[in-house]
Amino acid sequence: MxxxxxxxxxxxxxxxxxxxxxxxxxxxxxxxxxxxxxxxxxxxxxxxxxxxxxxxxxxxxxxxxxxxxxxxxxxxxxxxxxxxxxxxxxxxxxxxxxxxxxxxxxxxxxxxxxxxxxxxxQGIACGMSAVLGLSEEKLSEACERASEKGLVSICNYNCPGQLVIGGESEAVEEAGRIALELGAKRVIPLKVSGPFHTxxxxxxxxxxxxxxxxxxxxxxxxxxxxxxxxxxxxxxxxxxxxxxxxxxxxxxxxxxxxxxxxxxxxxxxxxxxxxxxxxxxxxxxxxxxxxxxxxxxxxxxxxxxxxxxxxxxx
Incomplete structure (x- = not known):
């Protein structure tokens, strides 16, 4: 094995x-x-x-x-x-x-x-959130729609049903809100110190x-x-x-x-x-x-x- x-x-x-x-x-x-x-x-x-x-x-x-x-x-x-x-x-x-x-x-x-x-x-108001129960396509749509608030993108493809978004805090919050509208089960803000993998x-x-x-x-x-x-x-x-x-x-x-x-x-x-x-x-x-x-x-x-x-x- x-x-x-x-x-x-x-x-x-x-x-x-x-x-x-x-x-x-x-x-x-x-x-x-x-x-x-x-x-x-x-x-x-x-x-x-x-x-x-x-x-x-x-x-x-x-x-x-x-x-x-x-x-x-x-x-x-x-x-x-x-x-x-x-x-x-x-x-x-x-x-x-x-x-x-x-x-x-x-x-x-x-x-x-x-x-x-x-x-x-340093100097960036940033955030990351785990998004549960939403497809990559729909979450990409949420990030694109939220981009008027700042940079946000999918930064972790962890496992089926769990993706993570990161970027500037206002854009991350907006993308999370849109993700819930599009059918996400939960959006969980993560305790991180930077917009990693963006x-x-x-x-x-x-x-x-x-x-x-x-x-x-x-x-x-x-x-x-x-x-x-x-x-x-x-x-x-x-x-x-x-x-x-x-x-x-x-x-x-x-x-x-x-x-x-x-x-x-x-x-x-x-x-x-x-x-x-x-x-x-x-x-x-x-x-x-x-x-x-x-x-x-x-x-x-x-x-x-x-x-x-x-x-x-x-």
Whole structure:
């Protein structure tokens, strides 16, 4: 049975994440001890006394360090996946698992990306909302009709029945109102600090373009599926840096990634990171494809890691 590692994105972070893993696994500790940042990553992740973990420039390196630490534990156990993908920021963790970049580089990239995205958001009255139960076509219509209020577009295709819009706050609110008129079941404003995966992130994309000039991405050792493409890279597609530049300012196509994995026969998914968001996406996508027998495992705590170890022994 083919296995896929799915790496969580921004929004799943919380103070204390990874503390039990840091205390229990030398592989996890090694990731944190090998990273140089202008702040104490361990203190931020495990204690967060200043309440900074939800600020984008801190959130992103904290989540990638956590994910790379878990990946290091899994490697030490001899546990491997055939496919890797991540939600937005999680794509950096997926590339690290695949050997395209090492853990230190992935975390430093995430720190730069988070800072660039936070700076791109400054001075913009922005918002994002999850829209439930409305088709892509109708939501696109809602965004187009609301565009007189400002920039708004679909920025996440998460799973069947769940899309996300983002942009300037007045336009996002208007698009949400129109979406309800067009039949959406619910419109849920999200607590975010920027209009991520929209054209308003162009300056962040430009900053990444410059930064990537000094980063070497190796050919991935397993199949990685990319947010911008909604699938793996093929001949003629942009190179990895270009995909990451596009990703920050274009929609995330997670549903397409999950459909591709399920269509290839993947039935065993491991969500790496805090929360269970991606597990929910997998379940909804499998249901829409009328696939019943899937196995989803969350890997966030030492207890969950040890449960996996016992399964491997069995």
């Amino acid at each position: 083919s296995i896929a590692f799915l790496y969580a994105g921004q929004g799943s972070q919380h103070a204390g994440m990874g503390k039990d893993l840091y205390e229990s696994y030398p592989e996890f500790r090694e990731v944190y001890e090998g990273i140089e940042l202008p702040f104490d990553l361990r203190r931020l992740s495990f204690e967060d006394p200043e309440g900074l973990i939800h600020e984008t420039k801190y959130t992103q390196p904290a989540l990638v360090a956590f994910a790379c630490g878990v990946t290091a534990i899994l490697r030490g156990m001899g546990f491997r996946a055939d496919y890797a993908a991540g939600l937005s920021l999680g794509e950096y963790s997926a590339l690290s698992y695949a050997g395209s970049i090492d853990a230190r580089t992935a975390v430093q990239l995430a720190a730069f990306r988070g800072d660039a995205m936070q700076r791109a958001s 054209a308003l992130m162009k300056s962040a994309g430009d900053a990444l373009s410059e930064y990537f000039k000094k980063i070497h991405f190796k050919t991935p050792e397993c199949t990685v599926l990319y947010n911008f493409l909604g699938r793996e890279r093929r001949e003629g597609d942009p190179e990895i840096p270009e995909l990451l530049i596009e990703q920050v300012q274009k929609p995330v196509r997670m549903e397409s990634i999950l459909r591709e994995l399920l269509g290839r026969g993947v039935r065993s998914f491991y969500e790496i990171g805090p929360g269970r968001t991606l597990s929910g996406f997998v379940k909804k996508t499998a249901k829409a494809m009328e696939i019943e027998e899937i196995e989803i495992t969350s890997l966030e705590t030492a207890e969950e890691i040890e449960a996996l170890r016992e399964r491997m022994r069995g």
